Every structure is written in structure tokens, then in C-alpha cells.
Amino acid sequence: MSSATESLESDETASHPEAVSAFTESRVSQVGHVTSRAVHTCLNHPAESSQDVTMATDARGKCHRMSGRLEPPLRAAGVSGSAYLSAVRPRLRPLARAPPNREVGRPSLRTVPNSKPAAMGVDLYYMDLSAPCRSVMLLAKAIGLELNLKVTNIMTGETRTPEFIKMNPQHCLPTMDDDGFKLWESRAILSYLASKYGPAHLYPSDPKERAVVDQRLYFDMGTLYERFGKCVYPLMFGDGKIADNALDNLKEALGWLEGFFGDNQYVAGPKQTVADFAIASTVATIEACELVDLAAYPKLSAWLAACKTDMPGYAELNGQGATAFGGFYKAKVNA
Numbered sequence: 001m002s003s004a005t006e007s008l009e010s011d012e013t014a015s016h017p018e019a020v021s022a023f024t025e026s027r028v029s030q031v032g033h034v035t036s037r038a039v040h041t042c043l044n045h046p047a048e049s050s051q052d053v054t055m056a057t058d059a060r061g062k063c064h065r066m067s068g069r070l071e072p073p074l075r076a077a078g079v080s081g082s083a084y085l086s087a088v089r090p091r092l093r094p095l096a097r098a099p100p101n102r103e104v105g106r107p108s109l110r111t112v113p114n115s116k117p118a119a120m121g122v123d124l125y126y127m128d129l130s131a132p133c134r135s136v137m138l139l140a141k142a143i144g145l146e147l148n149l150k151v152t153n154i155m156t157g158e159t160r161t162p163e164f165i166k167m168n169p170q171h172c173l174p175t176m177d178d179d180g181f182k183l184w185e186s187r188a189i190l191s192y193l194a195s196k197y198g199p200a201h202l203y204p205s206d207p208k209e210r211a212v213v214d215q216r217l218y219f220d221m222g223t224l225y226e227r228f229g230k231c232v233y234p235l236m237f238g239d240g241k242i243a244d245n246a247l248d249n250l251k252e253a254l255g256w257l258e259g260f261f262g263d264n265q266y267v268a269g270p271k272q273t274v275a276d277f278a279i280a281s282t283v284a285t286i287e288a289c290e291l292v293d294l295a296a297y298p299k300l301s302a303w304l305a306a307c308k309t310d311m312p313g314y315a316e317l318n319g320q321g322a323t324a325f326g327g328f329y330k331a332k333v334n335a
């Protein structure tokens with residue numbers, strides 16, 4: 001059984017066994033299958049079933065933005081889940097490319113609610129150089145969530161103003177404000193946004209699947225990025241003293257990450273999760289600094305190459321910022 005089906009089971013099968021067959025059957029579709037939450041909406045909330053189906057995942061678990069009107073409450077009329085999806089599927093179509101975001105001249109991250117819509121979009125205080133910020137922007141783009149991007153320059157003290165400190169006393173980026181709910185720590189933001197606005201597989205509810213995703217997130221923050229930082233930050237922002245073993249420690253962490261893949265395509269298993277977005281921004285930054293030859297990690301290299309082509313908006317939302325970070329670091333090395 002696919003993990004997509006498993007996550008559906010853990011969410012809804014107890015009350016709606018028909019959803020599993022519908023979900024499995026829909027995997028053969030060219031279009032992709034409707035996410036478990038969309039199925040959930042159809043089956044559990046007939047009153048809401050005239051809303052758009054806005055997210056679908058393909059057979060590899062990748063997210064696609066889709067739109068299509070759902071039929072009136074077919075379940076209420078005694079129609080099974082699989083018949084319901086058969087009726088819905090032909091109406092799914094890819095959404096047109098979104099217009100640029102006027103505030104910062106980026107592609108708009110149009111709201112595509114999978115559960116509840118973000119009424120006014122989600123505010124994100126960010127800067128491109130920051131890998132944690134880029135991970136959040138990549139995820140938002142992938143799930144079609146509209147972000148109100150607020151460029152914030154840490155170098156000129158824009159996170160130290162009384163207004164910013166009131167919002168986030170820790171004065172760090174990224175900081176998110178979702179209709180008054182303020183959050184920082186990029187990986188917590190990823191999990192929150194995926195849980196609230198994304199398809200279930202990005203942050204699975206199954207305890208073991210979620211634990212593996214969390215392990216990867218903590219590994220990214222506490223080991224991989226930490227060790228990377230020890231290779232570059234002293235030169236970029238400190239006294240220039242890099243510990244002798246710093247690079248070997250980073251290579252060791254990359255070796256562990258290489259091992260995490262096993263036979264899987266993604267960092268936390270067979271499906272894309274929030275951990276892919278966190279680690280893609282970290283590894284892209286490592287690559288841009290040219291500290292390590294990533295070819296020594298073939299699975300990691302293949303995954304990063306796939307992220308570059310498959311993650312929507314990758315070049316603009318992650319590639320450019322990572323390159324700028326790398327340029328900053330290399331300028332310090334050569335100074």
C-alpha cells in the first residue's frame with residue numbers, strides 16, 4: 001500500500017473505508033490523485049463540496065495545483081467515494097501561471113487552500129541570502145500559498161526595531177505572521193504551513209512517518225546546517241578562525257544524509273515532505289560555497305538535481321539566494 005494511502009487511512013479510513021479505494025484507483029489517472037484532505041472534504045462535508053479542488057498529488061507524491069468544481073453532495077445522494085472521484089477527476093485542470101507579486105516583483109504565490117484558505121495571504125519577513133527563509137518560500141510556492149513577502153535586512157538592523165522585536169523577540173528571519181499568528185524557526189514554519197495549507201503527505205500524520213520527517217528536520221538544523229555554519233560563518237561574520245575538523249565534520253554529516261535516502265527518492269522516504277524543502281535550501285547553500293564536491297554523494301546529488309527541476313520556482317526562490325550566499329562567502333575567502 002502506498003504511503004499516500006496509508007496517510008489517508010490514518011486520517012479518515014476508520015469512518016470512510018470507501019475513500020481508500022477511491023484514492024488508490026485515482027492513482028492511475030494522468031492528472032494525479034486528489035489529496036486525502038480533498039477527499040475528506042468531499043466525503044465528510046457535503047455542504048462544502050461545491051468548493052474548488054485545489055491540490056492534487058501525482059503517483060510519485062509530488063504536489064500539483066489543480067482546480068475544478070466539485071459536484072454537489074454526491075455522497076449524500078448515496079454515491080461511493082470512487083464514483084465521486086470519477087466524477088471529479090475530468091474536471092481537474094492545471095492552474096494557469098500566477099501573475100507577479102507586485103510587492104517584490106516575484107511570482108505571486110497564489111492561495112490554493114487545501115484545508116482552510118489564508119484569508120489575506122501569509123506575511124513572511126525574509127531575506128534571500130538566508131537558507132531558512134528560502135525553504136519557506138519554496139514550500140509556499142509548491143503548495144500554492146500566497147505569501148506577502150517583506151524583505152527585511154538583518155545587516156541594517158531591520159530585525160532590531162521595536163516593532164520587529166515585539167513580533168519576534170528573538171529577532172531572526174524567517175518570521176511568519178498568519179493572520180496574527182506569529183511564528184519563527186523555519187522548520188516549525190514549514191510544518192505549520194504544510195499542516196494547515198498543504199497536502200497530507202508533506203507533513204504526514206502517521207506517528208512513525210512524521211517522526212522520520214522530524215528527525216530529518218532536526219538533523220538539518222542541529223547537525224547539517226550547524227556543521228556547515230562552522231565552516232563558513234567565522235569567515236563571513238566572525239574572527240575568521242575555522243576549526244581544523246570543521247570540513248571533515250560537514251562531510252560526515254553529508255555522508256549520513258546520503259545514507260538516509262536508502263532506496264527512496266526523497267530525504268524522508270518515498271514521498272516529498274517538508275524535510276525536502278528544508279534540506280534543499282541547506283544543501284544548495286553548501287553547494288554554492290563550493291566547500292565540498294557533492295558528486296561524492298550520488299544519491300544526494302541526484303535528489304538535488306531533481307529539486308532544481310521539480311520544485312516550482314526553484315531557481316528564483318532558492319538558486320539565486322544560494323548563489324548570492326556562496327558569492328559572499330567566496331569573496332571573504334579570496335579577500
Ligand SMILES: N[C@@H](CCC(=O)N[C@@H](CS)C(=O)NCC(=O)O)C(=O)O
Pocket residue numbers: 129130131132154159170171172173174184185186187221
Ligand atoms: N534556526 C533558525 C535560524 C534563524 C536565523 O539564524 N536567521 C538569521 C538569518 S539566516 C537571522 O535572522 N539572523 C539575525 C538575528 O538572529 O538577529 C531558522 O531556521 O529559522
